[in-house]
């Protein structure tokens with residue numbers, strides 16, 4: 486499996502940088518932690534780590550990420566040639582790459598939930614985790630983690646020992662009623678991620694943000710945002726150039742939110 490999957494993928498990719506080095510594991514604690522330690526040991530930019538299963542997958546805000554066989558569990562090391570101000574946009578290019586790939590392979594139009602979720606019919610099918618070890622203009626490494634619920638059923642997540650984060654979740658198998666070719670979608674995601682990464686390097690910040698916004702349904706809606714410390718109620722207004730969410734509060738002021746969980750609220 487290891488040799489077939491990684492070899493086939495490496496051979497089929499049309500890329501300049503991402504995916505030139507691929508490491509595949511049958512089982513690992515977390516591809517993200519593996520990639521972070523490889524990045525510290527000078528693995529080249531574009532190195533990809535994929536695992537068939539993760540025993541300690543990590544999600545955002547300290548959550549566990551349940552990662553059974555059949556999903557795409559992948560982390561990619563990047564050493565961006567741009568300044569740290571654009572690092573926060575990497576989560577958006579990850580989401581765009583996954584959304585475009587799902588559309589191309591299944592015809593399903595996904596939506597984006599700020600900051601990093603990819604949804605089908607309002608249910609989360611993929612999450613992006615970005616860990617950065619980056620010092621301003623000195624540069625550094627960023628690891629983009631992609632967790633795509635693909636060839637298993639949602640029921641498998643509910644059967645898992647931990648139910649953390651399992652509500653409002655779906656899988657590609659549950660949506661399209663058959664399995665998807667994992668190597669094909671992996672190839673597409675890596676190629677599209679490289680495409681968007683080059684746009685980001687090229688300074689096309691606003692284009693990336695606008696593309697991401699087109700797939701989001703929150704703008705103009707009343708939202709509740711929990712940043713872990715505070716809960717804000719307001720109307721989703723826009724994203725600024727760093728990807729922060731701007732919401733208009735009841736008193737008319739604009740609140741900039743850097744991270745948190747957002748949901749559409751119906752209370753005024």
Ligand code: BTN
Nearest residue numbers: 515517542543544545612630632
């Ligand atoms: C989220 O909370 O939505 C982000 C989930 C990211 C999960 C992926 S799976 C591959 C990589 N390895 C991890 O441990 N996490 C990320």
